[in-house]
Amino acid sequence: MTAAARPSKPAVVGEAAPPSPKAGAERAPPVLKFEQVGFSYDGRAIMRDVSFSVGPGEILALLGPSGCGKTTILNMVAGFLRPTEGVAVVDGREIVGPGPDRGVVFQAAALFDWMTVAENIAFSLRCAGAGKARRREVAEEMAALVGLSGFEDAFPYQLSGGMRQRVGLARVLAAGPKVMLMDEPFSALDVQTRETLQEEVLRIRDRTGCTILFVTHSIDEAAFLGDRIFLLNDLQSGAYDVYDVALPAPRPNPENRLHPSFLRLRETIYRRMRH
Amino acid sequence: MTRSEARRARLRYVLVATLSPLAILALWALVAWRGLASPIILPPPSAIWTSFLDMAANGYSGVPLWTHVAASLARVSVAYVAGAALGVALGLLRGRSALIDAVLLAPSELLRPIPPLGLIPLFILWFGVGETSKVLLIFLSVLLIMMVNAQAGVRAASLDSLRAAQSMGANRWQVFRFVVLPSALPQIMTGLRVAMGTALTILVASELLGGDRGLGFLILDASSFFRTTYVFAGVALIGLIGLATDRGLAWAGRRIVHWEGRR
Ligand SMILES: Nc1ncnc2c1ncn2[C@@H]1O[C@H](COP(=O)(O)OP(=O)(O)O)[C@@H](O)[C@H]1O
Ligand SMILES: [Mg+2]
Numbered sequence: 371m372t373a374a375a376r377p378s379k380p381a382v383v384g385e386a387a388p389p390s391p392k393a394g395a396e397r398a399p400p401v402l403k404f405e406q407v408g409f410s411y412d413g414r415a416i417m418r419d420v421s422f423s424v425g426p427g428e429i430l431a432l433l434g435p436s437g438c439g440k441t442t443i444l445n446m447v448a449g450f451l452r453p454t455e456g457v458a459v460v461d462g463r464e465i466v467g468p469g470p471d472r473g474v475v476f477q478a479a480a481l482f483d484w485m486t487v488a489e490n491i492a493f494s495l496r497c498a499g500a501g502k503a504r505r506r507e508v509a510e511e512m513a514a515l516v517g518l519s520g521f522e523d524a525f526p527y528q529l530s531g532g533m534r535q536r537v538g539l540a541r542v543l544a545a546g547p548k549v550m551l552m553d554e555p556f557s558a559l560d561v562q563t564r565e566t567l568q569e570e571v572l573r574i575r576d577r578t579g580c581t582i583l584f585v586t587h588s589i590d591e592a593a594f595l596g597d598r599i600f601l602l603n604d605l606q607s608g609a610y611d612v613y614d615v616a617l618p619a620p621r622p623n624p625e626n627r628l629h630p631s632f633l634r635l636r637e638t639i640y641r642r643m644r645h
Numbered sequence: 646m647t648r649s650e651a652r653r654a655r656l657r658y659v660l661v662a663t664l665s666p667l668a669i670l671a672l673w674a675l676v677a678w679r680g681l682a683s684p685i686i687l688p689p690p691s692a693i694w695t696s697f698l699d700m701a702a703n704g705y706s707g708v709p710l711w712t713h714v715a716a717s718l719a720r721v722s723v724a725y726v727a728g729a730a731l732g733v734a735l736g737l738l739r740g741r742s743a744l745i746d747a748v749l750l751a752p753s754e755l756l757r758p759i760p761p762l763g764l765i766p767l768f769i770l771w772f773g774v775g776e777t778s779k780v781l782l783i784f785l786s787v788l789l790i791m792m793v794n795a796q797a798g799v800r801a802a803s804l805d806s807l808r809a810a811q812s813m814g815a816n817r818w819q820v821f822r823f824v825v826l827p828s829a830l831p832q833i834m835t836g837l838r839v840a841m842g843t844a845l846t847i848l849v850a851s852e853l854l855g856g857d858r859g860l861g862f863l864i865l866d867a868s869s870f871f872r873t874t875y876v877f878a879g880v881a882l883i884g885l886i887g888l889a890t891d892r893g894l895a896w897a898g899r900r901i902v903h904w905e906g907r908r
Contacts, residue, residue, distance in 0.1 A: 480805035483904035
C-alpha cells in the first residue's frame with residue numbers, strides 16, 4: 371500500500387499466495403498520483419481530500435456504489451474535469467487537460483461510426499499527422515493485438531458489442547498511452563464476452579506495461595483483473611478500503627476465477643459492502 | 646431480417662409507391678369521364694397529356710418548353726447551392742462559437758418567421774423584378790433552413806465522442822473535422838431535402854414576379870387565360886422535378902450518412 375492511501379480500515383492484505391507480479395511496482399515512482407483532491411459540481415462537494423498513487427503497469431480497480439464518484443475520478447485523470455481542490459499528477463506533471471498519454475475506453479465505446487475500424491484505431495496517429503501507410507500498419511498491428519484481424523475495413527455498426535469494445539481498446543493502445551482509463555467498459559456485455567475481455571485486459575497490460583484505472587460495479591471483475599482494489603465507500607471524507615489481489619502469475623488465466631485467494635477476497639469485499 | 650425478406654419488403658414498397666399515384670390518376674380520370682367536374686376546373690388526365698405534348702412540340706408563348714424548364718432549374722440550382730453552402734457554413738459556425746451565434750441570433754430569428762413571399766414587395770423595391778430578386782428570394786429561404794439544421798446538427802455530437810477525440814490528441818480543428826461535422830451530417834442531409842421542397846415553392850412564387858420564361862411564369866400565364874390543362878401540365882412538371890430531386894437527395898443521404906439509424 372502506498373503512503374498516500376488513507377484506508378478507512380486496516381487493509382486486507384493479500385493472503386499466503388505467490389506475490390503479485392506487480393508487487394515491486396509501488397516502489398517505482400508512481401505514474402499517477404492524487405494529492406488531497408476534492409471535487410464539487412456547482413458548489414456541491416462530491417469528494418474531498420482523496421489521495422492515492424498508482425505504480426507503472428499496475429491495474430487499479432475502483433469499486434463502489436453508483437453515484438459515489440468513480441466516473442468523476444476518471445474524468446479528472448482524463449483531463450475532462452479539473453479538481454476543485456488538490457492536484458492530480460501523471461508522470462510527474464499536473465493534469466491540465468485531455469491528452470494521448472491517457473486513453474479512455476468508454477462504456478458505450480463511443481466509436482466514430484463514420485470511420486472504419488482501421489480509421490478508428492489509427493485516429494490518434496491521424497491527429498498527429500502520420501501518413502496513410504503508417505496508419506494502416508499500426509491499425510493492422512493493433513487489430514491483431516485485440517483479436518480483430520480481418521475486420522479492419524468494417525464499420526462499427528457492423529460489429530457486436532464485444533468487438534466494438536475491442537476497437538475502443540485498440541484505438542487507445544494505438545496512441546501508446548501511459549495510463550488507460552476504463553469506465554465500466556464491459557458492463558453491457560454478456561458474461562462470456564465480458565470474461566474473455568477481462569482476460570484480454572490482463573494480457574494487454576502484460577504486453578504493453580500500461581497502467582490501468584478500471585472502474586467497475588462487479589466484485590468479480592475487480593478481483594479478477596485488479597492488482598489492487600479501492601472500495602470507495604466514503605469519498606466525501608476521502609476514505610476508501612484498499613485490497614491487494616494475490617493471484618498467481620500468469621494473470622490472464624481463467625482458472626484464477628476458482629482460486630481460493632480469489633474466492634476469499636470476493637467474500638471479504640462482499641461482506642464489507644453489505645454493511 | 647434475412648436478405649430475401651428485406652428484398653421482398655423493398656419490392657413491396659416500390660410497388661405500393663408506384664400503384665398509389667396510379668390509383669389517384671384512375672380515380673381522377675373516372676371523375677372527369679363521368680362529368681362530375683367541369684373540364685375547366687378538373688380536366689381529364691388525357692387532356693393534360695395532350696397539352697404537355699403540344700408544349701413539348703411547339704413550346705409555350707413562343708418559348709420552347711425546355712427553355713422554361715431550364716430557366717427555372719438554373720434559378721433554383723444557383724440559389725440552392727449558394728444558399729445551402731452559406732447556410733451550412735454559418736450554422737456550423739454558430740454551433741461552434743457562442744460569439745457568432747450571438748451576432749446572428751436576432752437577425753436570423755427575426756427573418757425566419759416572415760413568409761418569403763411577404764418579402765417579395767421589398768425585393769422588387771430593392772432589386773427590381775429581374776433575375777436578382779428571384780434568385781435572392783430562394784437563396785435566402787434555403788440559407789435560413791440550412792443554418793438552423795446545421796446548427797442543430799452540431800449539437801448531435803455526443804459528449805463521449807468529443808472527449809474520445811480530445812483524449813486521442815485531436816486539436817480544435819480536428820475535433821470539428823472528424824467528429825462534429827460527421828455528427829452533423831444526418832441533420833444537414835435532412836435539411837437539404839426540406840430546403841429543396843421550399844426552394845421549388847419559392848421558385849414558382851418568385852416567377853410570378855414577372856419575366857417571360859420559367860415554369861412559374863408558364864403556370865401563371867396559362868391560368869390567366871383559363872388554359873387549365875396547361876396549368877396542370879406545368880404543375881406536374883414542377884412536381885416531377887421535386888420528386889426526382891427529393892429521391893436523389895434521399896439516395897445520396899443514404900450513401901453519405903450510411904451509419905445513420907444503424908446503431
Ligand atoms: N455533470 C454533473 N453535474 C452535477 N452533478 C453531477 C454531474 N455528474 C455527476 N454528478 C454527481 O456526482 C456524483 C458522482 O457521480 P459519478 O462520478 O458519475 O459517480 P459514479 O461514476 O460512481 O456512479 C453523483 O452524485 C452525481 O449525481
Ligand atoms: Mg459512473
